[in-house]
Amino acid sequence: MVAPVKTPRSSYRQEQAEATKLRIADAAQSLFAAQGYGATSMDAIARAAGVANRTVYAAVGAKRHILTLICERWLERARAIPLADAVLEEPDPVARLRGAASWITALYATDFDVALILDSALDEDPETRELLRAKLRGRNRIMNRFIASVEPELSLSPADAKAIYRALAATGVYGGLVVESGWSPDRFERWLADTLVSQLLA
Structure with a gap:
């Protein structure tokens, strides 16, 4: 009879620590979405996750660190x-521009609540604002690369093309069409792709 393989204690502890982090992130995301980032206390996050307040700090850190973890999991x-x-x-510029529409739709369709949480948290303390601005710069760099990749085929300046793409991809546009008006994410993606191609390409 083959003896069962025992999990090393250190691996078990790592698994437990990771499970605790994810439980805290899930609890915080639900609270941030329901109550707002600023209105949610660390005590409330601890209660919702079923852990002590000090465990939240030890496992993840301050509230902005929890927000970072939520954002990283969303992007993954x-x-x-x-x-x-x-x-x-x-290889085709039209396909790349349609892919730019698919990319932003994938982000929002995966978990639009996170996008709204990030927007609402921009009014918080300086450290949180700087954290979110860094995330926004990262998103904008990718969006700018999409536009730069079709620059020879643009019908307007690259700066205007980037501005139009960011405006059409704003959370308020997706929220208005998908959340409020009942569009499916697929319909939003088709609309955004068609609009980008017609507005930006010569």
């Missing part, structure tokens, strides 16, 4: 980086 679930790379590998 949406496959933001691999999808962006795949879009930029498209």
Whole structure:
């Protein structure tokens, strides 16, 4: 009879610590979405996650660190980086611009609550604002790469093309069409792709 393989104690502890972090992130995300980032206390996050307040700080850190973890998990679930790379590998400029629409739709369709939480947290303390501005700069760099990749085919200046793309991809546009008006994410993606192609390409 083969003896069962025992999990090393250190690995078990790491798994437990990771599970606690994820439980805290899930609890915080639900509270941020329901109550707002600023209105949610660390005590409330601890209660919702079923842990002590000090455990939240030890496992993740301050509230802005929890927000970072939520954002990182969102981008991983949406496959933001691999999808962006795949879009930029498209040989056809029209396909790349349609891919730019697919990319932003994938982010929002994966978990639009996170996008709204990030927007609402921009009014918080300086450290949180700087954190979110850094995330926004990262998003904008990817969006700018999409536009730069079709620059020879643009019908207007690259600066105007980037501004139009960011405006059409704003959370308020997706929220108005998908959340409030009942569009499906697929319909939003088709509309955004068609609009980008017609507005930006010669």
